[in-house]
Amino acid sequence: MNVYDSTTNPERYVRENREKLVRVLRHGSDEFARACAWTLLDEYCDDVAFEQIEEELRRIKAGEAVA
Numbered sequence: 001m002n003v004y005d006s007t008t009n010p011e012r013y014v015r016e017n018r019e020k021l022v023r024v025l026r027h028g029s030d031e032f033a034r035a036c037a038w039t040l041l042d043e044y045c046d047d048v049a050f051e052q053i054e055e056e057l058r059r060i061k062a063g064e065a066v067a
Contacts, residue, residue, distance in 0.1 A: 014044040022053060024059060 014021065025036040041050055 008019065010040065011044045014040050018049070022056075025053070025057060 019043070021037040021041055024033055025041075028034045028037070039052060045053070
C-alpha cells in the first residue's frame with residue numbers, strides 16, 4: 001500500500017489502492033481501520049464503483065457467495 005501524506009492526492013491514493021482498501025473491509029478485524037477504508041472509498045471512489053463495493057459487502061454480510 002502506498003504511503004499517504006498531506007501532499008498525496010486522495011483520489012489518486014484510492015485509485016491506486018482500491019483493492020487493498022476493499023480487502024481491509026472484507027477481512028479486517030480492526031473497526032477503526034475498516035471505518036477509514038470505508039470513508040476513503042465513499043469519498044473518493046466514483047459512484048458506480050462504490051455501489052458495486054457496497055453491494056458486494058451486503059452479500060458477504062448476508063453469507064452469499066461473491067463472484
